[in-house]
Amino acid sequence: xxxxxxxxxxxxLNEKINPSKILLDWLKRDFAHQAETLLLPVSFTExxxxxxxxxxxxxxxxxxxxxxxxGRNKVSLERVALNWIETExxxxxxxxxxxxxxxxxxxxxxxxxxxxxTWKEVLIQKDLPVEISLSAGGxxxxxxxxxxxxxxxxxxxxxxxxxxxxxxxxxxxVDKAAGTPYMELETMKAVxxxxxxxxxxxxx
Numbered sequence: 001x002x003x004x005x006x007x008x009x010x011x012x013l014n015e016k017i018n019p020s021k022i023l024l025d026w027l028k029r030d031f032a033h034q035a036e037t038l039l040l041p042v043s044f045t046e047x048x049x050x051x052x053x054x055x056x057x058x059x060x061x062x063x064x065x066x067x068x069x070x071g072r073n074k075v076s077l078e079r080v081a082l083n084w085i086e087t088e089x090x091x092x093x094x095x096x097x098x099x100x101x102x103x104x105x106x107x108x109x110x111x112x113x114x115x116x117x118t119w120k121e122v123l124i125q126k127d128l129p130v131e132i133s134l135s136a137g138g139x140x141x142x143x144x145x146x147x148x149x150x151x152x153x154x155x156x157x158x159x160x161x162x163x164x165x166x167x168x169x170x171x172x173x174v175d176k177a178a179g180t181p182y183m184e185l186e187t188m189k190a191v192x193x194x195x196x197x198x199x200x201x202x203x204x
Contacts, residue, residue: 002061002199004035009067012042012092019169020066034196042092042140048147062160062199067141069165073181075191076133077116078163080109081146086138102146110149114162119198128191136163
């Protein structure tokens with residue numbers, strides 16, 4: 001059985017909930033036998049440290065990193081993490097870094113080794129709303145993704161890490177502009193269950 005770590009984030013930017021946290025709570029309750037979970041703070045300085053601490057103490061075959069991407073209407077499988085920060089919003093610690101590279105002298109971009117094309121094809125065949133994204137943004141999600149991929153590369157780890165962005169939930173858009181995309185929680189769950197099934201199937 002493959003060892004899997006799934007991470008998610010606390011609410012941020014004045015949101016009361018974060019669908020990635022809700023998904024994490026659900027996994028912890030109903031699928032603890034299949035994956036370990038780790039809740040992260042929305043913090044440039046702390047989030048990646050939490051993940052790396054887990055990776056130093058445990059070896060995982062696959063790391064699935066969940067986050068919220070308001071404004072998207074599909075679950076986004078992030079193919080690449082950019083060595084770049086660009087945001088107008090401070091993190092939940094009140095820290096807003098300057099625009100620029102995450103790590104001087106490091107690769108401009110790091111690509112996931114997870115089979116995201118295969119995952120997408122399987123999910124689409126099951127009529128689930130998913131896409132491959134080439135931008136995880138310029139905020140804490142991308143920052144953490146890049147740091148984790150860089151750590152795995154530097155330490156010679158074979159773990160496959162993939163960031164997965166999910167849209168807003170319906171209750172998050174009631175006070176937003178008309179037409180703001182959202183997704184039902186059950187649809188997000190279905191996508192995640194199928195990805196976990198795909199990960200498990202590799203070891204059979």
